[in-house]
Amino acid sequence: MAPRGPDSLLVLVPAFNEEGAVGDVVRNVQLAVPNAPVLVVDDCSLDATVTVARGAGAEVLTLPHHLGLGGCVQAGYKLAFELGYQYVIRVDGDGQHDAGDVPRIFEKLRSTGCEMVIGSRYLNGDGEHTSLIRAAGIRFFRAVLRPILGKPVHDPTSGFVGVNRSALEVFSRSFPLEYPEIEALVVLQRRRFRFEEVPCRILPRRSGRSSITPMKSIYYIVHVLLGVFVNLLKYERRIPKEPGRS
Amino acid sequence: MDRLLNVVTGLSVLLGLLVLVSLRRARIRVEYSVSWLAGAVALLVLSREQGLLRSIADLIGVTYPPFALLLIMGCVFLIIFYRFSVIISQLKDDNIALAQRVAILEYHMQSLKDHATGR
Numbered sequence: 080m081a082p083r084g085p086d087s088l089l090v091l092v093p094a095f096n097e098e099g100a101v102g103d104v105v106r107n108v109q110l111a112v113p114n115a116p117v118l119v120v121d122d123c124s125l126d127a128t129v130t131v132a133r134g135a136g137a138e139v140l141t142l143p144h145h146l147g148l149g150g151c152v153q154a155g156y157k158l159a160f161e162l163g164y165q166y167v168i169r170v171d172g173d174g175q176h177d178a179g180d181v182p183r184i185f186e187k188l189r190s191t192g193c194e195m196v197i198g199s200r201y202l203n204g205d206g207e208h209t210s211l212i213r214a215a216g217i218r219f220f221r222a223v224l225r226p227i228l229g230k231p232v233h234d235p236t237s238g239f240v241g242v243n244r245s246a247l248e249v250f251s252r253s254f255p256l257e258y259p260e261i262e263a264l265v266v267l268q269r270r271r272f273r274f275e276e277v278p279c280r281i282l283p284r285r286s287g288r289s290s291i292t293p294m295k296s297i298y299y300i301v302h303v304l305l306g307v308f309v310n311l312l313k314y315e316r317r318i319p320k321e322p323g324r325s
Numbered sequence: 326m327d328r329l330l331n332v333v334t335g336l337s338v339l340l341g342l343l344v345l346v347s348l349r350r351a352r353i354r355v356e357y358s359v360s361w362l363a364g365a366v367a368l369l370v371l372s373r374e375q376g377l378l379r380s381i382a383d384l385i386g387v388t389y390p391p392f393a394l395l396l397i398m399g400c401v402f403l404i405i406f407y408r409f410s411v412i413i414s415q416l417k418d419d420n421i422a423l424a425q426r427v428a429i430l431e432y433h434m435q436s437l438k439d440h441a442t443g444r
Contacts, residue, residue, distance in 0.1 A: 080436070142428045146421055154425040158432060256421065 080116045080138050082164045088115040088185055089164045091155040093148060094172030095122040098131045105135035107178035108170060112185065118158065119172065122151040128172070148238075149256035160244070160251040168241040176239045180279035184241040187277050194246040194272035195264075197232070198239030198279035212296050219300070220261055223307065228268050233276055235261050246272060255306055258299055262306040269310060329391045330372045333398070337368035360408055364401040371397060 082089070090108045094101050105117050119132035123145040132139050140158055142151060152169060159167045166188050170176045180198055187196045201217070213236065220235045238260055242250065249270060255262035267274060344361045347353040371378050371394055382393035 138432075140428050140432050143424050146424055150421045150425065153421075154428055157425055158429050161429065 080118070080162065082162055083114070085165065086189060087164050088112060088166045088168065089159045089162075090115050090117045090181065091152065091159065091167050091169045092117060092119045092132075092137065092172045093122065093151040093155065093169065094119050094124065094128050094132065095145070095148075095151070096124045096126050096128060097172040097174075098124070098126040098128045100174035101128055101137075101172045102131045102135040104170060104172055104174050104176075104178065105132055105137040108181060109136060111178040111181045115181075115185075118155055120151050120155040122146060122148075147257055149254055149259040152259060153250060153254040153256075156242075156247055156254065157251040160247045164247070165244045166241060167247055169238060171238050175282050177280040177282055180239070180277070183277050183279070184239070187275055188241045188243055191273075191275055192243075193275045194243050194270075195267055195274040196241040197234060197237050197274060197276045198241075199234035199237055199276040200279060200281040201233040202276050203278035216296065216300065220303070223304070224261070224264060227265060227307070227311065228274075232264065232274070235264060237279075239279055239281075255310075258303050258306070261303050262310055265307050265310040269313065330375070330378075330394070333368055333372040333391075333394055337365045337372065341365035341369070357409070357412070360405045364405055367401060368394075368398060 080089075090112065092101065092104055092108070097104075101119060105119065108115070108117050117137040118140060119128070119137045120140045121129050121132070121142060123142050129139050129141055140154060142154060146154070155169075156167060166185060168181055168184050168188075170178060170181065176198065184196045184198055187193075217234065217236055221232060224232055224235055240260070240263075246267060249266065249272075250263065253266060255266070264274065341362060344353065344358050344365065348355065348358050371381070375390065378390045378394055381397070382388070382390040385393060385396070387393040387396065
């Protein structure tokens, strides 16, 4: 799975008990970006996720025990960084992300030189297939993040994210472990990294259930808010803004 | 007042014994037993030395010395719990990093095996 060329791309698929969806996710990604290897990071699934992913042609990184989403994604980032990849795009293993949007995220990463590109369900659309609770949470966090990031982010909870090697280096060393998407934005902002959004489609979940149940929503909000402010207080990680960067 | 102080004395002795037995059976590591033993000794001394307890109660503005003892007990346990939260957090971070490293090394080993066998 060695990277090929100066614009090497790895597609990272974190998966936990996704045997019903991960095979199609891998095949769809391979159709969309035929030259990019697909790495499924299995978070110690109890079902046949590993077998199905390998059968579909993915490389599989199997974690020895369940780490949760952040630990799972970070393991993939660490391996991609060690192998020397320039770009990594994360696609969720539940089939909610349309692999057809991967080339657009990749192109945006390359053409803008920004450190992160977020696939946003709200940029051109109304966020279909998003629950009411999640939609309310997204609106809340948009308002919280607006002054912190210095620019609006339409879909801060999106896991459909591409990063370049600079962000990969940061994330392979430090990555939020639970509910990582929003905190990751703040981690990048502390580094004065830039992000862009591209419109993307969110599909209905093909298998499994969201880890964020209505009961966990309040815990999610408190946890993420705390994470955001803790990251803001990490003075040692702040890097002076480079001239000419937005 | 004496009865309450005697109860605290009994509890602190029990706590100390429990920690020592756990140490002997290797169920707790020495470095993590120090906080509990120090807490038990502090409570034992305060519950037996009423003069010292009165002085502390006066110092913190509590008129009923046993209440000061309960307050100190609460603070001692809070500090111990906080210390252990820090330790648990560090252990969890180490554990995650270790699990990721194991997974990555296994991946590299499998790649080498596949390469050697020509797969």
